[in-house]
Amino acid sequence: MNELLLIVLGVLATAIQVIILVILSIISGWFLAYASIKSKIFENIYIIFIEIFESVPVITFFPVVLIIFITRIGGPLGTQLATDFLVFTAVVWNIWMGEYQAFKTVPNEMVEVTQNSGFGLFSKLRYLYIPFSIPRIAANLFPSVSDGFFYITVSEVFTVGIHSYQTFGVGSVLDTFVADANLHAIYLTLLVLGIVIVGVVLILREFSRYAVSKYTLDTDVPILKRGRSNIKETTRIFAAISKNPLSRLSRYYKYRENERHEEKYEKREKKKKYYRYVYGAVAILLLILILYESVLLALSVKIDEWHILFNRTGYLLYSLGYDYLRVLIILLVSMLIAIFLGYYLAVHKRAEFFGIPIIQTLSAYPAPIYFPFLFILTEPYIIGVFGGFTNELYVLFLGFVSTFYYVLYAFWMGVKAMPSEYWEITKNLKLGFFKKMRKVILPSTFPYLISGISSTINSAWGGLMIGEYWPDIYGTHSLEIHTGLMKTIDLATANGNIALAAWGSLIFGIIVAIYSVAFTRRMMDVAQKKYVAEEGVYSS
Amino acid sequence: MEAKLKNESVNRVILEAEHIDFSYDNGYKVFENINLEADTGKFIAIIGPSGIGKSTLLRILGGFLKPDSGKIKLMGKQLYEPTPEVALIHQSIVTFPWMTAEENVMLSMKTKDMSHDEMAEKAKVSLSRVGLEGFEDLYPKEMSGGMRQRVAIARAFAADPHVFLMDEPFAHLDELTAEGLRQDIYNILFSGETPLKSVIMVSHNLTEVLELADEIYILNNMPASIIGRVAVTMQRPRNPRSDEFNSNLDMLYGYLTPPRNKR
Numbered sequence A: 001m002n003e004l005l006l007i008v009l010g011v012l013a014t015a016i017q018v019i020i021l022v023i024l025s026i027i028s029g030w031f032l033a034y035a036s037i038k039s040k041i042f043e044n045i046y047i048i049f050i051e052i053f054e055s056v057p058v059i060t061f062f063p064v065v066l067i068i069f070i071t072r073i074g075g076p077l078g079t080q081l082a083t084d085f086l087v088f089t090a091v092v093w094n095i096w097m098g099e100y101q102a103f104k105t106v107p108n109e110m111v112e113v114t115q116n117s118g119f120g121l122f123s124k125l126r127y128l129y130i131p132f133s134i135p136r137i138a139a140n141l142f143p144s145v146s147d148g149f150f151y152i153t154v155s156e157v158f159t160v161g162i163h164s165y166q167t168f169g170v171g172s173v174l175d176t177f178v179a180d181a182n183l184h185a186i187y188l189t190l191l192v193l194g195i196v197i198v199g200v201v202l203i204l205r206e207f208s209r210y211a212v213s214k215y216t217l218d219t220d221v222p223i224l225k226r227g228r229s230n231i232k233e234t235t236r237i238f239a240a241i242s243k244n245p246l247s248r249l250s251r252y253y254k255y256r257e258n259e260r261h262e263e264k265y266e267k268r269e270k271k272k273k274y275y276r277y278v279y280g281a282v283a284i285l286l287l288i289l290i291l292y293e294s295v296l297l298a299l300s301v302k303i304d305e306w307h308i309l310f311n312r313t314g315y316l317l318y319s320l321g322y323d324y325l326r327v328l329i330i331l332l333v334s335m336l337i338a339i340f341l342g343y344y345l346a347v348h349k350r351a352e353f354f355g356i357p358i359i360q361t362l363s364a365y366p367a368p369i370y371f372p373f374l375f376i377l378t379e380p381y382i383i384g385v386f387g388g389f390t391n392e393l394y395v396l397f398l399g400f401v402s403t404f405y406y407v408l409y410a411f412w413m414g415v416k417a418m419p420s421e422y423w424e425i426t427k428n429l430k431l432g433f434f435k436k437m438r439k440v441i442l443p444s445t446f447p448y449l450i451s452g453i454s455s456t457i458n459s460a461w462g463g464l465m466i467g468e469y470w471p472d473i474y475g476t477h478s479l480e481i482h483t484g485l486m487k488t489i490d491l492a493t494a495n496g497n498i499a500l501a502a503w504g505s506l507i508f509g510i511i512v513a514i515y516s517v518a519f520t521r522r523m524m525d526v527a528q529k530k531y532v533a534e535e536g537v538y539s540s
Numbered sequence B: 001m002e003a004k005l006k007n008e009s010v011n012r013v014i015l016e017a018e019h020i021d022f023s024y025d026n027g028y029k030v031f032e033n034i035n036l037e038a039d040t041g042k043f044i045a046i047i048g049p050s051g052i053g054k055s056t057l058l059r060i061l062g063g064f065l066k067p068d069s070g071k072i073k074l075m076g077k078q079l080y081e082p083t084p085e086v087a088l089i090h091q092s093i094v095t096f097p098w099m100t101a102e103e104n105v106m107l108s109m110k111t112k113d114m115s116h117d118e119m120a121e122k123a124k125v126s127l128s129r130v131g132l133e134g135f136e137d138l139y140p141k142e143m144s145g146g147m148r149q150r151v152a153i154a155r156a157f158a159a160d161p162h163v164f165l166m167d168e169p170f171a172h173l174d175e176l177t178a179e180g181l182r183q184d185i186y187n188i189l190f191s192g193e194t195p196l197k198s199v200i201m202v203s204h205n206l207t208e209v210l211e212l213a214d215e216i217y218i219l220n221n222m223p224a225s226i227i228g229r230v231a232v233t234m235q236r237p238r239n240p241r242s243d244e245f246n247s248n249l250d251m252l253y254g255y256l257t258p259p260r261n262k263r
Helices: A003-038 A040-055 A058-072 A075-104 A108-116 A121-155 A170-179 A183-215 A245-250 A252-299 A303-347 A349-364 A367-416 A420-428 A433-444 A446-467 A485-494 A498-531 A534-539 B002-008 B054-061 B101-109 B116-129 B145-158 B175-189 B206-212 B243-255
Strands: A157-160 A163-166 A469-474 A477-480 B013-023 B029-039 B042-047 B069-074 B086-089 B163-167 B198-202 B215-220 B225-231
Touching: A003 A040, A003 A075, A003 A121, A003 A170, A003 A183, A003 A252, A040 A075, A040 A252, A040 A498, A058 A075, A058 A121, A058 A157, A058 A446, A058 A485, A058 A498, A075 A121, A075 A163, A108 A121, A108 B086, A108 B101, A121 A157, A121 A170, A121 A183, A121 A349, A121 A367, A121 A446, A157 A170, A157 A485, A170 A183, A170 A367, A183 A349, A183 A367, A303 A349, A303 A367, A303 A433, A303 A446, A303 A485, A303 A498, A349 A367, A367 A446, A367 A469, A367 A477, A420 A433, A433 A446, A446 A485, A446 A498, A469 A485, A485 A498, B013 B054, B013 B198, B029 B042, B029 B054, B029 B198, B029 B225, B042 B054, B042 B206, B054 B086, B054 B163, B054 B198, B086 B145, B101 B116, B101 B145, B116 B145, B145 B175, B175 B206, B206 B243, B215 B243, B225 B243
Parallel strands: B042 B198, B042 B215, B086 B163, B163 B198
Antiparallel strands: A157 A163, A469 A477, B013 B029, B013 B069, B215 B225
């Protein structure tokens, strides 16, 4: 096949898959969000589910997912579905959470207007909930599409033990060119991918502008977090009491009408209750299914293997400590850059005009695609300076380029959203840069920063997962660090030790979920209570 | 026209609340034994101190909240849930920013058996009734607060309601805009061109209430109950600077002493 055509098809296949999966997550998210505002049981299960999976990098459990799809479905379809599942889980959480939050914060007055007009489920979704969720979807689209490109290019070529799995896309096309050492085709692929990503970024920017200008609230309707319905279930009261038989007779017809009306009302109420139970039952069923699959997976591991896994748990936690240290370094460097660059971009319009699209394009360009070429070009010089620390530095760099945009964006948006009065106060008091940063800007952007830090940490794991053990990154040269949980999982996957990979992923998932609940949520609570007005928290 | 309408259907109760008790989910009792009647052609006002539950009462009257006990009846039939026949106009201006003025108004006709053209035609009529002829294609963002509130009122009109429930509809407008809108709304309400039969308005603005209302219900105490029902007999148009107006105003102030806690 013509080389250019193959490249274009590969890039388009990747881009279209990402877009389809994003659309799928948007549509599914609407119904799930609606179910969760209608049923408390559904909401509780759904939110816990999102919060756990949002904080666990999807790539860590990809080997297990891949094996499940290969064994259950098999063949190219199984591999394709596994890839799609991975990408879906990479893009979906942000969007689902955004839609859920949008649905939860629809002003009660607007809901009352739809109730007043007697709207059913689809009319409410069409005229109120879906339009209301558009700005939040637009806000979440960019990171979701970036994550989608990141993970799809990684998952298009995947090795588990002696088996290699491939799906058609830019990742697999590039892999073929690398194997043939076809430099011209490699550069051409990077260029075509770059053009498509620029196109996607421009479309997303336009869409965001359109969404914000058309769908954000213009009214003074208060945006308050709407709890579940306060409507108390009351018992039906209808008793036609009249002592006078004539009066009773004369009012007979009216009561008959009322009875019919009441019957209709009762039927509708029963239907509403029925839907609530259905939503709850679906959520419980999904939970049981997940637990059932987990138990089946656990039972498939032999007792001896469990002993080995338990014995290695200490080492896995020790390795995780190393990885947390790496994440901390990546985070500190990202924050340092974000605070200076984010501030500069927010206060310099011209720099912002050119800088933001460039940064957006760079962030959407999947790091695993260009990283090997960067590695080939720079490694001889870097090794001369950093010696044995070179590989560690590259892994930190890969983690950094995979993630630093999140905290940068968050901080930039926070500075942009600062009330003009705050700027006037800093001018009035003639505060210097550092004092202004410490006393005004950092506290007022705190919720944005926490949100950005949380995303940066979550995404850093993806970079580490890819970088800590990258066999044959070029030729027979491998990128490998000494100790790290991600490396252990990578190695276990490469050796076909799925039990160890799954165990490592599980331990990692538990620790990350605990961290998320103990740190991120607490920080968000502090931010909400102390640092900013309610609407600022929602918009962040 | 107004007098004719009133004479035709004197004392016919359109919306009534009978022995309404209501508590919040946390157990706090808001209302005790509320009784209220809105007759044909009457503009009813409900006043009371802040936080007494005026807006909550309006939502109970509209079927948006269910009382713990008691009934709401619309033209003799018990009301169990919100219906287009009882239109609620909010204190906050509720327009849908992603729809033009015309689309906003058409929203209240979506569940009716009408073609798109019929809905558009009726929306135009409703908009022109509130003085927004020629502004059909504007988005709410392109309108002033007063215009947006007119859109919300036109939307309510388009559903052909029998009763309007107005929750401090002029509170978010500046005094001049509010004054103009008040007069316009009153004239439209009882012009006889719509099926509208009665209006119940909640307000903390006593001047506004005296200007518009035929009858005033006064809420006070904790839990709230109706402590007074005043018929306003002043001739229209009412002059807020007249002695009669001011003596009525003093009488209303007299009712609205701080709520007395029974518990």
